[in-house]
Amino acid sequence: MPQEIEPKWQAIWAERGVMKADDASPKPKFYDLVMYPYPSGDLTVGHLRNYVMGDVLARMKRMQGFEVLHPFGWDAFGLPAENAAMKRGNLHPRTWTLENIAKGKRELKMAGILYDWDREVTSSEPDYYRWTQWLFLLMLERGLAYRATAPVNWCPVDKTVLANEQVINGRCWRHPDVEVEKRDLEQWFLKITDYADRLLDDLSLLDKWPHKVRVMQTNWIGRSTGAEVDFPVDGLPGEVVRIYTTRPDTLFGATFMVLAPEHPLVERVTTEKHRARVREYVEKARKETEIERLSTEREKTGVATGGFAINPVNGEKIPIWVADYVLVTYGTGAIMAVPAHDERDFEFATRHNLPIREVIAPPNGPQGLLRQAYLGAGALVNSGQFDGLDSTAAIERICDWLEQKGMGKRAVKYRLRDWLISRQRYWGAPIPVVYCPNHGIVPVPREQLPVELPAEYKPLSEQPDWYQTKCPIGGEDARRETDTMDTFIDWSWYFLRYASPRDETEPFDPELANHWMPVDQYTGGVEHAILHLLYSRFFVKVLYDAGLVAYTEPFMRLFNQGMVKRFGQVMSKSLGNGVSIDELAGAQGADAGRIYEMFIGPPEEDVEWTEAGLNGVVKFLQRVWRLVLEPDSIVPEGVASGAKVDATVLRRKVAQTVGKVTEHYDELRFNTAVAFLMELANTMQDYLQTGGNRDAEWDATVRTLLRLLNPLAPHACEEMWERLGEKGLIADASWPEFEAAAAAEPKVVLVVQVGGKLRDRLEVDAGLSEADAVKAALASEKVRAALNGRGPSKVIYVPDRLINLVP
RNA sequence: GUCGGCGUGGCGGAAUGGCAGACGCGCCAGCCUUAGGAGCUGGUGCCCGAAAGGGCGUGGAGGUUCAAAUCCUCUCGCCGACACCA
Numbered sequence: 001m002p003q004e005i006e007p008k009w010q011a012i013w014a015e016r017g018v019m020k021a022d023d024a025s026p027k028p029k030f031y032d033l034v035m036y037p038y039p040s041g042d043l044t045v046g047h048l049r050n051y052v053m054g055d056v057l058a059r060m061k062r063m064q065g066f067e068v069l070h071p072f073g074w075d076a077f078g079l080p081a082e083n084a085a086m087k088r089g090n091l092h093p094r095t096w097t098l099e100n101i102a103k104g105k106r107e108l109k110m111a112g113i114l115y116d117w118d119r120e121v122t123s124s125e126p127d128y129y130r131w132t133q134w135l136f137l138l139m140l141e142r143g144l145a146y147r148a149t150a151p152v153n154w155c156p157v158d159k160t161v162l163a164n165e166q167v168i169n170g171r172c173w174r175h176p177d178v179e180v181e182k183r184d185l186e187q188w189f190l191k192i193t194d195y196a197d198r199l200l201d202d203l204s205l206l207d208k209w210p211h212k213v214r215v216m217q218t219n220w221i222g223r224s225t226g227a228e229v230d231f232p233v234d235g236l237p238g239e240v241v242r243i244y245t246t247r248p249d250t251l252f253g254a255t256f257m258v259l260a261p262e263h264p265l266v267e268r269v270t271t272e273k274h275r276a277r278v279r280e281y282v283e284k285a286r287k288e289t290e291i292e293r294l295s296t297e298r299e300k301t302g303v304a305t306g307g308f309a310i311n312p313v314n315g316e317k318i319p320i321w322v323a324d325y326v327l328v329t330y331g332t333g334a335i336m337a338v339p340a341h342d343e344r345d346f347e348f349a350t351r352h353n354l355p356i357r358e359v360i361a362p363p364n365g366p367q368g369l370l371r372q373a374y375l376g377a378g379a380l381v382n383s384g385q386f387d388g389l390d391s392t393a394a395i396e397r398i399c400d401w402l403e404q405k406g407m408g409k410r411a412v413k414y415r416l417r418d419w420l421i422s423r424q425r426y427w428g429a430p431i432p433v434v435y436c437p438n439h440g441i442v443p444v445p446r447e448q449l450p451v452e453l454p455a456e457y458k459p460l461s462e463q464p465d466w467y468q469t470k471c472p473i474g475g476e477d478a479r480r481e482t483d484t485m486d487t488f489i490d491w492s493w494y495f496l497r498y499a500s501p502r503d504e505t506e507p508f509d510p511e512l513a514n515h516w517m518p519v520d521q522y523t524g525g526v527e528h529a530i531l532h533l534l535y536s537r538f539f540v541k542v543l544y545d546a547g548l549v550a551y552t553e554p555f556m557r558l559f560n561q562g563m564v565k566r567f568g569q570v571m572s573k574s575l576g577n578g579v580s581i582d583e584l585a586g587a588q589g590a591d592a593g594r595i596y597e598m599f600i601g602p603p604e605e606d607v608e609w610t611e612a613g614l615n616g617v618v619k620f621l622q623r624v625w626r627l628v629l630e631p632d633s634i635v636p637e638g639v640a641s642g643a644k645v646d647a648t649v650l651r652r653k654v655a656q657t658v659g660k661v662t663e664h665y666d667e668l669r670f671n672t673a674v675a676f677l678m679e680l681a682n683t684m685q686d687y688l689q690t691g692g693n694r695d696a697e698w699d700a701t702v703r704t705l706l707r708l709l710n711p712l713a714p715h716a717c718e719e720m721w722e723r724l725g726e727k728g729l730i731a732d733a734s735w736p737e738f739e740a741a742a743a744a745e746p747k748v749v750l751v752v753q754v755g756g757k758l759r760d761r762l763e764v765d766a767g768l769s770e771a772d773a774v775k776a777a778l779a780s781e782k783v784r785a786a787l788n789g790r791g792p793s794k795v796i797y798v799p800d801r802l803i804n805l806v807p
Numbered sequence: 808g809u810c811g812g813c814g815u816g817g818c819g820g821a822a823u824g825g826c827a828g829a830c831g832c833g834c835c836a837g838c839c840u841u842a843g844g845a846g847c848u849g850g851u852g853c854c855c856g857a858a859a860g861g862g863c864g865u866g867g868a869g870g871u872u873c874a875a876a877u878c879c880u881c882u883c884g885c886c887g888a889c890a891c892c893a
Contacts (some may be wrong), residue, residue, distance in 0.1 A: 069839035079817080163876085169889090169890080210832075211812090212812070212887085212888080215810070215811060215888085216810095216811085216887095216888060216889080219809095219810070219811095219888080220888095220889085221891060222889095222892065224892075224893085226893085228855040243893080244892095244893070245893060246892095248872085248891065249893080258893090280839080298891095300891080306843080325890090325893095326892095326893075327891075327892065327893090328869045329892085330890070331893065334893095335893050337893085338893090342893065343891090344891050344893075345809090347891095389847050412893090415892050424820095426827080502860050510840085526887085526888095530888090534866080560880085599819095599830085599831070600820095601819060601820065601821075602820075605813095605820095606886095607819080608819075610818095610819085610831075610832085612818095612832055613819070613831075613832065615844085615854080616830095616832055619831095619846095620831085620845095623846095626846095633846085634846095634847090671820075671821090671830085671831095672820095672821070672830080674830075674831090674832075675820095675821075676829095676830080677827065677830095678830055678831075679830070680827080682830090689847085689848095698877060700877095715888095749826075751825075751826045753825085753826095753873080753874075755874095756872090756873055756874045757872075757874095758826065761826070771893095783850085793874065795873090796825090796873050796874075798825055801825060802825045802826075802874085804873050804874065805873090807872095
């Protein structure tokens with residue numbers, strides 16, 4: 001009857017404040033964080049999976065004597081609220097958001113997940129975004145927030161700009177079928193690139209993060225080393241085309257140059273004869289979408305400018321081209337093309353009949369005519385005084401030489417771009433600055449925060465009553481910034497706010513934040529591998545530099561759970577394949593659902609939700625119920641059968657299970673933890689069925705099983721605990737101690753191999769010496785037969801596991 | 808294309824150099840039952856065999872090792888990220 005007992009215990013936990021975190025507790029702290037969700041209002045058992053993981057860990061850690069911080073909140077700004085408001089006419093995004101939050105909260109409670117709700121944060125409420133704005137001002141003060149005009153990504157559906165991280169294959173991250181457009185707009189950026197090296201280097205501190213996420217961040221930052229080299233423009237004294245290359249060793253192989261269509265020098269280097277064609281090409285390139293331009297499938301187009309540059313290493317005159325395969329946003333927006341040793345340049349040269357000169361010889365000597373670009377290392381050829389040098393050494397020598405002559409210098413480049421944070425939306429935190437005709441960009445003074453959103457839902461730029469203001473410095477008429485911030489700014493510090501969620505004087509209390517932080521376990525979807533996780537790392541480093549936090553990385557251990565699918569698709573209400581928490585709680589119960597979510601498969605893998613699987617878990621819970629409360633129903637009337645389990649065997653199994661389950665919960669290997677609990681229940685059943693006594697030791701065993709199972713099935717365990725006559729809550733009970741001595745097996749099965757093939761299994765005393773093991777093995781008929789008279793010439797003995805006799 | 812991950816019974820999966828298939832689902836046989844979508848017992852990788860027993864087996868091919876699902880090389884398939892970053 002989960003429908004009766006589950007609400008009962010949920011009420012009791014809430015009333016007793018079971019998961020309240022005490023800032024002043026002397027216990028060691030454990031910060032257990034799950035990514036705060038967008039309150040979309042369609043919570044299914046699929047969304048529940050990572051919250052159950054967090055809850056299991058929180059409940060165990062509490063029982064183990066940790067002061068656990070297990071908070072929850074809402075990423076409440078964002079477009080779905082605006083879309084819902086637009087669709088439903090007079091509905092305000094805030095109303096919609098708060099309704100969904102209430103719904104979500106109810107369902108989480110229904111699933112038995114315990115949070116310290118006193119610390120709940122909602123990013124769209126003024127008492128939160130006031131501090132989001134405060135942190136923006138901090139960035140501004142520290143020179144990390146700036147306005148710039150740049151070609152930015154524009155989503156025509158959401159009618160707002162997007163950060164690079166929010167553009168996926170040239171399409172909007174929220175609309176996989178909508179291509180982003182490029183628009184030249186003046187926008188706010190955060191200088192995350194100033195932190196590129198630290199963001200990269202500190203990844204090495206995150207050894208408890210998934211390898212995959214670290215690789216993705218490394219690639220996203222995309223650090224490369226090389227050189228910037230100036231190529232003087234022929235006939236324009238003083239004018240140079242500066243290029244960036246990672247292969248200074250191939251400088252002598254440059255046979256032409258390429259400028260990006262948007263490169264500022266295009267007009268200058270173009271000759272009259274070529275001007276019309278170049279202009280036409282540049283126009284066309286501008287109009288093309290990112291997807292068209294970035295497609296590697298497409299043949300490389302480009303036009304000659306008629307201008308020439310001088311290769312500084314050999315004085316050679318080489319033509320300057322314009323082509324859209326060179327990006328204005330990376331490096332210097334211009335390249336030297338070395339077709340012999342770069343695939344893209346090779347393709348372009350072949351297509352446009354440009355010369356190809358080999359300057360790096362593969363190990364077996366120069367190839368002469370190249371059929372494809374040679375990208376590897378080798379000896380330099382056709383490279384003047386550098387001939388014969390190995391390419392690796394040549395990079396250094398040529399860089400030295402360039403620096404000496406003042407023609408170039410070593411340089412480091414990143415793929416990472418500054419973070420564009422302006423959004424042309426209503427439902428976000430307003431950027432707290434004022435534009436004054438006399439004082440320019442004026443930050444809103446901190447004591448005037450929050451800059452609250454106007455009550456009416458309408459674009460801010462259409463609300464003069466709101467944006468018309470006075471300059472905070474001179475008092476003259478001024479205009480507020482009407483853009484709001486990317487919601488990933490809200491995301492970048494919410495985990496700090498949980499430390500002092502009602503603080504009215506600062507975003508977070510540094511002392512409390514230093515007490516609880518860093519997060520010990522962070523659980524959430526892999527979709528944030530770059531976005532949120534990179535931005536938050538950046539924020540924390542800035543806060544560290546500002547002396548506000550004492551650590552440089554926010555999340556010590558990260559786990560990405562897999563998604564729950566049904567009928568092969570990710571569960572969702574809109575697809576109609578979702579199982580709601582109400583349905584689950586009303587049928588098999590939240591406890592069964594919780595265990596099933598953990599048992600269904602490896603936590604990091606996507607899994608398929610099936611009724612049959614859920615039923616298996618229901619049976620397990622019922623079996624535990626009977627073992628604990630109705631043991632008579634398990635003892636058969638007739639003869640005892642099954643494996644004989646005596647008190648000693650059971651005692652050992654209990655001790656082993658305590659060790660295994662604790663370890664596997666800690667490592668988030670919940671599927672195997674459940675399997676161990678099932679094994680223990682099976683052994684307990686065998687014990688009863690083969691004549692085991694229900695003595696004091698049995699009573700202790702039952703209580704151990706319940707405590708181990710409690711994090712997974714807390715309602716049922718509380719109920720059984722109470723019915724056993726225990727006074728306090730099992731949630732407050734202590735975690736069973738692992739006793740290694742009790743878990744040790746006195747007898748072990750020793751596998752006997754002959755020449756690596758299994759020939760016999762012997763039950764022997766644990767800790768047998770090698771000599772005795774050999775003796776025992778040779779006493780076996782089967783082993784002697786396999787040896788067939790050939791005495792073992794070699795013995796490999798792995799104590800308590802295996803002996804291998806090699807003939 | 809580059810990088811990363813994965814590939815094990817009818818199914819979900821377990822085992823990280825040492826007994827392949829824990830645990831669960833499903834299935835088969837039996838018991839119990841007025842009934843069973845309940846409970847209990849036994850069985851269940853494949854092949855040969857009445858059995859005892861034997862052989863084969865972790866996508867495929869090779870290798871290292873006394874010993875490989877696990878490590879290495881190549882290859883096929885699937886998934887994910889990035890995708891003209893010079």
